[in-house]
Amino acid sequence: MAAQSDETQMSFFTTENRRLADVIVARYPKRRSATIPLLHLAQEQHGWICDDAMIEIADLVDATPAEVKGTGTFYEMFKFHPVGKYVVNICGTMSCKLMGADELMNHAEQKLGVAVGETTEDGLFTLEHAECQAACTEAPTLQVNYRHEYRVTTDDFDRLVDDLTAGRRDGDIPAHGTLARIRQEIPANRAVGAVPPEEVDGPPAWLPQEGA
Amino acid sequence: MAHLRGSHRKGREPVTATSIPHAPGFFASETPRVVTQRFDYEDGYTFERAMATGAYEGFKTALTRTPSEVHDEVRAATVLGRGGAGFPAGVKWGFMPPTVWPRYLVVNGDESEPGTYKDRLLMERDPHQLIEGCLIAAYATGLSQCFLYVRGEMPLAHERIAQALNDAYADGLIGKNIQGTNFSLDIILHWGAGAYVVGEETALIESLEGKRGMPRLKPPYFPAAIGLYGQPTIVNNVETLSNLPWILTNGAAAYTAIGTESSPGTRVVAVSGHVKRPGVFEIVNGTTTFRDLLYGEDYCQGIRDDNELKAFVPGGGSAPWFTPEQLDVPFEGRECSAAGSMLGSGAIMVMDETTDIPTAALSLTRFYAHESCGKCVPCREGGTWLEKILTRVVQGRGTSRDLDLLLEVGATICPGDFPHASSSDLGLDATPFPYKMTTICFVGPSAFAPIHSALTLFRGEFEDRLIDDDAAGAIGVPVAISSNPTGEEAS
Missing domain, CATH: 3.40.50.11540 (NADH-ubiquinone oxidoreductase 51kDa subunit)
Structure with a gap:
């Protein structure tokens, strides 16, 4: 929703996430580098990337909202429309293809009652074709919100869907948008701190000067 | 269960070792291990x-x-x-x-x-x-x-x-x-x-x-x-x-002291596809051969169901394919290049005799067409067309000119001789890696690599699914028009 006036403008990020966003931005020599991490943070909060998120991120990284959108739309993990609580990615690249990915995808479409690319009516599942998931020896593979499932049979798939629907996987598979649940935290007394490159004019302290 | 150190933010559940499945796939072997x-x-x-x-x-x-x-x-x-x-x-x-x-x-x-x-x-x-x-x-x-x-x-x-x-x-x-x-x-x-x-x-x-x-x-x-x-x-x-x-x-x-002078140390490789024991292994660089990897007891233990090996990709999806004739090539960069491919990222994908080659090639071409960033025209357009034409052939809607068209489109991405393995059956000598390219990076050529390998080594499998022009016209498939105006077969 557009801001009504400067007085009542609501920020997209929650107070805690805004604090996190400031911490993330400060880690880079140039603010713009925080664009992708902040898009992830926005997706974690909201499930997908909305305009308000991009407007606020633009402000945080010294870019225009169009530049943030330009960057975001290049990357497949960012969704610019609502998706299911669980995004199910079935790998179709070579090793998975050789080991039965097509059968698995056909079965998934039947089980979920949607075509690849679509979301179930209850908003629980979005089914997607994916490219190599770096688990080729365990083919065919899929990821639910980027958590791997290995050597998936059609029975396994049915069980997975039933478990997710019943909430039995809530402990290990968070809703779409949340990636890592452990964040990097740099203690203030240990941090070196990021310095803009133009403010550095010599070698670091531990490197002997040339010819010295 | 493993104990995790460090402070967790309040309110967030600590992640335990059991909350995410233990990554499978790695097998320790007898060889010296550096990184695993x-x-x-x-x-x-x-x-x-x-x-x-x-x-x-x-x-x-x-x-x-x-x-x-x-x-x-x-x-x-x-x-x-x-x-x-x-x-x-x-x-x-x-x-x-x-x-x-x-x-x-x-x-x-x-x-x-x-x-x-x-x-x-x-x-x-x-x-x-x-x-x-x-x-x-x-x-x-x-x-x-x-x-x-x-x-x-x-x-x-x-x-x-x-x-x-x-x-x-x-x-x-x-x-x-x-x-x-x-x-x-x-x-x-x-x-x-x-x-x-x-x-x-x-x-x-x-x-x-x-x-x-x-x-x-x-x-x-x-x-x-x-x-x-x-x-x-x-x-x-x-x-x-x-x-x-x-x-x-x-x-x-x-x-x-591990490996060879030109390729010291070890490599971590992943072997997947039609082998008995697909896995990730740390191998000695330079001396381990593909035969060791695919058939060795320490490694993959042979082809599934004791089938015949048909072909394998030696160095990730971008690499030209090898056949059983190259099994004794060692895991060494220059030797692999001379044999017509590359070691790349240490990924071997194995196809047994039951493999449908055109479909396998399509699974890789689709990947690279999908992943083109769009900056270089030969990759953006060429990759897309390679995928479309190959899809048509795989689905039994292609004509003989489609096969030449695939090679023509490929030549706009990679002009000149494309690397390939030798084949005594086909009377082919190896053309060494690398290729020439009209793109900034290797994504474009990679879309063509599986097609070139598959068409060079297994052309018959593509020809078996072609239809003639009349049949193509009858089902409304656009008939490929070659840019070769004389209509002569490409050699």
Whole structure:
């Protein structure tokens, strides 16, 4: 929703996430580098990337909202429309293809009652074709919100869907948008701190000067 | 269950070892192991286990020497880059201009080459080894900040690395004045968001600058001269850096004693597809052959159901294919190139006699067409058309001219002779790797590689599904018009 006036403008990020966003931005020599991490943070909060998120991120990284959108739309993990609580990615690249990915995808479409690319009516599942998931020896593979499932049979798939629907996987598979649940935290007394490159004019302290 | 150190933010459930399944796929073999030793422990990724098994010893050794001595040690070890290009890390470091500051280190953990997954295991199962490698590289070459760029679709790797970084910071191994010296380094964990092309090092830098991940125009060929924020930048692969702790602990001489003179040390390779025991293995560089890997008891133990081997991809989806005739080629860069392919990223995909070759080729071409960033026209348009035409052929709607058209489109991406393996059945001599290309990076040629291999080695399988022009017209398929105006068959 557009801001009504400067007085009542609501920020997209929650107070805690805004604090996190400031911490993330400060880690880079140039603010713009925080664009992708902040898009992830926005997706974690909201499930997908909305305009308000991009407007606020633009402000945080010294870019225009169009530049943030330009960057975001290049990357497949960012969704610019609502998706299911669980995004199910079935790998179709070579090793998975050789080991039965097509059968698995056909079965998934039947089980979920949607075509690849679509979301179930209850908003629980979005089914997607994916490219190599770096688990080729365990083919065919899929990821639910980027958590791997290995050597998936059609029975396994049915069980997975039933478990997710019943909430039995809530402990290990968070809703779409949340990636890592452990964040990097740099203690203030240990941090070196990021310095803009133009403010550095010599070698670091531990490197002997040339010819010295 | 493994115990995790470090403080968790209030209100967030700590992630336990059981909350995410233990990454399967790795098999220990009898060969010397450089980077996978901690894989023997289920909790090898924890700070306690890492410290109890010698983590950061190599780095502490490095700190007792001058940076240039450490650089010399790495150069002497001839650590060939493990990301695909195989360029020696120590030499790459030396390309940085001596008087331009600051310098940055970017760790390429965006592993996504089809068939490849060694870096994911190295990040998930031994993050401290990788962090130690970053510290050694930064100390040796005066890098002031390190960015660990990890593929977005690997949340387990993120969690393990984040925890490892938090623990190492808390212990004084990263950050300001490390171990009481004047060496200081921040290591920042950075997230990718799903784009294969970002594995190309200049695209990786663009992405890290917050932009669309498109490769930069070359020259300069190496970001060592002009990289992140226009500054000298070292981009090293996860496995490459993971080798450094062992080298500093045991010495370059011990490292070069493993493998061959041109390819020392070990490699971590993933073998998948139609083998009895698909897996990730650490093998001796330079001497292990593909036959050892596919049939050896230590490794894959043969083709599934004792079927015949039909073909295999030796170095990731971008690599031209080998047939059983190349089984005795050793895992060595120059020999593999001379035989008509490349070692690439250590990924072998195996096809047995039951494999439908056109469908297998399509699964790879589709990947590269999908992953084209769109910057270079030959890749953006060519890759898309290769996929469309090949799809038509696979679905039994192609005509004979489609096969020539595939080669024609491929020639706009890669003019001239394309590398391929020799085949005594077909009277073919090998054409060595690499190829010429009209694109900035290797995504475009990679879309053509599987088609060229499959058409060169198994053309009959494509011809079997072709239909004639009348049949094509009857089902409304556009008939391919060759750009060859004389209508003669392409040779």
